Amino acid sequence: MLAVEALETYYGDSHVLRGVSFELPAGVALGLLGRNGMGKTTLIRSVLGLVRPASGRVSWMGEVVTGQPTERIVRRGIGYVPEGRAIFPNLSVRENLVMSARPGPDGRTDWTFERVLELFPRLAERLNHGGQQLSGGEQQMLAIGRALMTNPRLLVLDEATEGLAPLVVAEIWRVIALVRASGLSTLLVDRNVREVLANTDRAIVLEKGLVVMEGESDALDRDELGRRLGV
Secondary structure, eight states: OOEEEEEEEETEEEEEEEEEEEEEEETTTTEEETTTTTTHHHHHHHHHHHHHHHHSEEEETTTEEEEEOOEEEEETTTTOOOOOOOOTTTTTTTHHHHHTTTOOSSSSSOOOHHHHHHHOOOHHHHTSBBBBSSSSHHHHHHHHHHHHHHHHSEEEEESSSTTTTHHHHHHHHHHHHHHHHTTTTEEEEEEEHHHHHOOOOOOEEETTTTEEEEEGGGGOOHHHHHHHHHH
């Protein structure tokens, strides 16, 4: 479904991604691991067109999308939950969800308003609250729910549990597991290595912009992984 080939990305003179390649087939959950500053968010932003790669290719469903505007890329079926959540603080929970609602690129509407509220009962209790009135955990739930309302083929989550209380973190992982069980493809970035590996089929590890490990999540060498990630 998603193919990244030899991606090279710079920020000014800083060479961030160095020939990154990977594939994400339909129905697969892929974990993206690495220490801070190793290029994980830059890779996501390069895939989504938020940062323009210097070279390399991003293909979606067999079509090259490198260089296309972000809005055209995501409308092909990518739901994005960015680091920092980026909800609309002046809109209510209901408005944040409804304004994002649309059929998927194939016309499917599996993720309805009612289904998202069933997934996040806490949001159902706060439908008329403004985004700025929500806790950090509730904002994260809203960001995930908003992405699901676009009925994507791929859900991208960047640091889905960062800075959240332990009980909320457990709730987010529960939801991620349910989303994966629904058959929706996911690309998952998080610092909790154990949970990432438990909730993905495959994983890749970035180090200084290079893919240094990749494979089935349950078969990666834990000693080597710990050395690479410092865990």
